[in-house]
Amino acid sequence: MPPIEGAAEDSGGTGGSPAAGSGTPDEATAQWLSALGSVGSERERALARLHDLLLRVARAELGRRAGRHPVTGPELDDLAHQSADDALLAITAKLEQFRGESRFTTWAYKFVVLEVSSKLGRHFWQRPAAALDTGDWDQLPDRFGTSPEDYAERHDLVAAVRRAVEEDLTAHQRQVFTAIVVHGIPLDALVVQLGSNRNALYKTMFDARRKLRAALAANGYLTVAEEAASDDLNARRS
């Protein structure tokens, strides 16, 4: 079953681009697979080189996300090393799952990029007080561009959304929506707090958004096209 109910599963394809989806490995990929599948010093050298590449990607990725996370200095480099170490473990454990649909390095880099996201999510809770100090319902209008001087619109928007959240969402949807949208907790950090996974929480938010839109339309705050309204009505009933 697809993660989002009703969504068709992407089938992709095998034609076209020689690298993406062809299943025929390029020369560099074949070399990586041969070296990692060998034993002794050849394998050790390949693992060391792969770790170097993963570490470089982890550092670049943490640098690219600078300003959106509080990690700096030695702690940042430690996070990069942890990401590269754990990605290398995952790659070697899942090597047989590599199907040659892309270059080996692109497949491998995916592991380290996802590790960086996961580690930043965990790191968020090392300073939760500061992070959680940033949001409450009164600040919700700021997220949607309401002018600070427009008191009436700010009041109406908060009241309408808050009422819909309280009346139309399940307890779990309410918890997830409030944490992410009102308190501004990153989804990957909430995953850690709730012991869940990104896909499950995204699905929860997806359903919550549909329900809230339907509720706000029903209460006259939003104008929803007929087809969308029908979808949203079904969402509200689900």
Place this chain on the structure above:
Amino acid sequence: MNSWDELDRFLQTDPRDVGCEQALRILHVYVELVMHDETGAEAARRYPGAATHLLACGPCGEDYQGLLLAARAGPA
């Protein structure tokens, strides 16, 4: 665009959205398709549900951008 329009845009969902798990499963293939066709049209044609998801999901969109940059930089 007023704040109600912004809120409406945030609340909109696309039924083609396949979710994080499926989008991340093919992310490496998707990224290489974008490298071969910078417009992203071919990737979106082959994986419309993933394309929709990567636009809607902040964390997965972030991972996509990071992987695209890493793959473009290459192993050299």
